[in-house]
Amino acid sequence: MLPPQKKSSGAEIEELIALLAKLPGLGPRSARRAALHLIKKREQLLLPLARALGVAADKIAICKECGNIDTQQPCAICADAGRDASTICVVEEVGDLWALERAAIVRSRYHVLGGTLSPLDGRGPDDLFLVKLMERARQPGVNEIILALNATVEGQSTAHYIAAELEGLPLKVTRLARGVPIGGELDYLDEGTLAAAIKLRQPI
Amino acid sequence: MLPPQKKSSGAEIEELIALLAKLPGLGPRSARRAALHLIKKREQLLLPLARALGVAADKIAICKECGNIDTQQPCAICADAGRDASTICVVEEVGDLWALERAAIVRSRYHVLGGTLSPLDGRGPDDLFLVKLMERARQPGVNEIILALNATVEGQSTAHYIAAELEGLPLKVTRLARGVPIGGELDYLDEGTLAAAIKLRQPI
Numbered sequence: 542m543l544p545p546q547k548k549s550s551g552a553e554i555e556e557l558i559a560l561l562a563k564l565p566g567l568g569p570r571s572a573r574r575a576a577l578h579l580i581k582k583r584e585q586l587l588l589p590l591a592r593a594l595g596v597a598a599d600k601i602a603i604c605k606e607c608g609n610i611d612t613q614q615p616c617a618i619c620a621d622a623g624r625d626a627s628t629i630c631v632v633e634e635v636g637d638l639w640a641l642e643r644a645a646i647v648r649s650r651y652h653v654l655g656g657t658l659s660p661l662d663g664r665g666p667d668d669l670f671l672v673k674l675m676e677r678a679r680q681p682g683v684n685e686i687i688l689a690l691n692a693t694v695e696g697q698s699t700a701h702y703i704a705a706e707l708e709g710l711p712l713k714v715t716r717l718a719r720g721v722p723i724g725g726e727l728d729y730l731d732e733g734t735l736a737a738a739i740k741l742r743q744p745i
Numbered sequence: 746m747l748p749p750q751k752k753s754s755g756a757e758i759e760e761l762i763a764l765l766a767k768l769p770g771l772g773p774r775s776a777r778r779a780a781l782h783l784i785k786k787r788e789q790l791l792l793p794l795a796r797a798l799g800v801a802a803d804k805i806a807i808c809k810e811c812g813n814i815d816t817q818q819p820c821a822i823c824a825d826a827g828r829d830a831s832t833i834c835v836v837e838e839v840g841d842l843w844a845l846e847r848a849a850i851v852r853s854r855y856h857v858l859g860g861t862l863s864p865l866d867g868r869g870p871d872d873l874f875l876v877k878l879m880e881r882a883r884q885p886g887v888n889e890i891i892l893a894l895n896a897t898v899e900g901q902s903t904a905h906y907i908a909a910e911l912e913g914l915p916l917k918v919t920r921l922a923r924g925v926p927i928g929g930e931l932d933y934l935d936e937g938t939l940a941a942a943i944k945l946r947q948p949i
Contacts, residue, residue, distance in 0.1 A: 580814055
């Protein structure tokens with residue numbers, strides 16, 4: 542009888558593929574391609590990536606002030622004296638902060654909640670970075686909180702919860718404008734967006 | 746005058762994103778998502794992946810016998826006494842070897858060329874792992890070479906080149922059955938097609 546056929550690639554390679562497959566955007570097949578690509582580009586890619594991950598693991602931490610991730614504590618944004626400290630822009634995730642920074646429109650500080658309230662998934666106020674937000678909102682000099690949360694049901698119910706919590710503080714609480722996205726074509730937009738754009742129409 | 750706006754994420758995070766974006770299947774946007782995912786899942790994903798890449802860099806090498814990649818030298822397939830040593834299955838890339846191993850149809854040894862001949866791209870015979878293949882093909886006991894190259898123009902012209910080189914040796918030279926769709930690449934085919942193509946291999 543023949544012995545059972547051995548695996549073609551070592552356990553170490555399988556392990557690497559399995560880990561790569563856990564990255565968002567990569568499935569089992571693309572993870573195999575990525576692993577092969579890494580092994581082939583040992584000097585240019587594999588070693589630098591291993592190093593970069595090691596550095597990330599060692600150095601990157603969550604900012605105790607705002608929930609952003611950075612290699613310094615507090616993060617570069619909280620530490621930047623050139624930022625407008627009177628406004629706090631509240632976002633769900635670090636990815637949202639990055640998106641706003643790419644737009645280079647927010648000159649204030651941020652606060653990263655780390656998600657949204659979701660009773661169905663068992664995520665309550667204690668699971669978000671909310672206590673710190675309340676503390677920051679009470680600091681003298683803060684006069685506006687922008688709730689830049691996603692325009693989803695969960696994002697908006699979280700925004701309403703936070704707005705209610707902030708009530709009574711001498712603050713302006715705002716949210717992102719609703720409407721047609723720049724470059725958007727009416728024919729491709731959903732009814733909700735169109736309804737909001739009509740309802741909130743602005744003088745030209 | 747305001748100082749220039751600082752980057753929101755540290756240079757280390759940007760570096761990690763840039764490296765991830767070089768992986769096949771990930772673009773700049775998905776690389777950002779992947780980096781964020783890694784940083785969030787420090788213990789479950791970031792550290793294990795950094796370790797796995799380190800292990801891969803340390804241990805994985807190209808088999809001097811067949812061009813496969815493995816953590817042992819010679820690779821597990823070359824070292825496997827249960828494998829049929831009379832046949833050598835020639836493939837372009839390690840990914841093709843993996844695809845054939847997943848189909849579990851090849852019980853022989855392999856030979857990984859590391860690409861195809863491509864005069865337009867300046868890849869000649871010396872750029873492939875061909876000298877070793879000729880040496881292996883001359884070893885006593887070897888009686889068949891399966892040219893399991895992609896059914897692309899380059900794969901097939903490479904197959905013809907190798908078949909010409911092998912002429913005169915007491916060998917059967919075969920190629921995959923025409924069950925592989927024209928233009929198809931092994932790594933993308935289903936196991937059934939691969940199995941049929943191996944089973945119905947034809948003299949060249």
